[in-house]
Amino acid sequence: MMDLDQLYREYFTSVYRYIFSMCKDSLLAEEITQETFFRALKKLDSFRGEASARVWLCQIAKNIYFSYLNKNNRLCEFKFDESDNLVDESVESAILSKEQSAELRAAIHALEEPYKEVFMLRVYADLSFSDIGTLFGKSDGWARVTYHRSRLKIMDSLEVLK
The missing domain is CATH 1.10.1740.10 (RNA polymerase sigma factor, region 2, helix turn helix motif)
Structure with a gap:
């Protein structure tokens, strides 16, 4: 118990x-x-x-x-504040100014599911890949790949904005 x-x-x-x-x-x-x-x-x-x-x-x-x-008939809007602490240093290093912070917020918000949720579970809830996989009824390998792809999508989006 x-x-x-x-x-x-x-x-x-x-x-x-x-x-x-x-x-x-x-x-x-x-x-x-x-x-x-x-x-x-x-x-x-x-x-x-x-x-x-x-x-x-x-x-x-x-x-x-x-x-x-x-x-409450409200839409879920993901917001990112530059004071948030990201676990992944490659994404964290992208936050150099308020403008880049806004770009990062937009890139994360633009992610489709399940990429956005997997990213948030990993970064904000600090869940392991095994736990994320279990939550989605998938393997930890699926969670790793999905997280990695979400990071790539964010970085690609930030590169396009440059």
């Missing part, structure tokens, strides 16, 4: 960062993250462990966020 307090301590930041990367609203991200752990508490006994706890929590959070968007 998993301990919700331990889950909360270990994964709060990952879930919060993942949702914040999508909505760029700290209050909404906090609210959805809290709701995620509340729902996880109610479903803790049904967690089968087929995916890691982080993947399970991010999936709950994503479902809550999309339900929120549907309920």
